Amino acid sequence: MEELMVVANVAIVFGVIYKLFELYVRRQERIMLIEKLSSGWRPEEFKGNLLPQFSSSGNWALRGGCLMLGLGLGLLVGFILTLMFFQSYIVSDEWSGKIQNSISVIYGSCLLLGGGLGLIVAYLVEMNRLRKEKGHE
Structure with a gap:
């Protein structure tokens, strides 16, 4: 049972750190997107993604x-x-x-x-x- 607690604790700590980094990166992406939109880009230009939707x-x-x-x-x-x-x-x-x-x-x-x-x-x-x-x- 103690082994499972160690694994669970590591998973929880890793998950929290990952989500904090993801939150920060998404915030930066949103700021960059707002800057591009304010500089004259149209939203239609963002529809062509490299990955399939x-x-x-x-x-x-x-x-x-x-x-x-x-x-x-x-x-x-x-x-x-x-x-x-x-x-x-x-x-x-x-x-x-x-x-x-x-x-x-x-x-x-x-x-x-x-x-x-x-x-x-x-x-x-x-x-x-x-x-x-x-x-x-």
């Missing part, structure tokens, strides 16, 4: 669904890998610390890889949908 309708469900699907598949792959490599230890009651650590690493890495792949698939689907919408307009 996604509409918020329905994409959160797609992202969440792909994330959950990826996490579930990652857990399944981790379970299968554990059965393949540590089958003799799962059947018996003999558990060593190294084997428990190895199993934890397998589950954690498969879970993160699956979640990341799910988010990449959601991004690709959104980009494909955006290209189709731009092609029809």
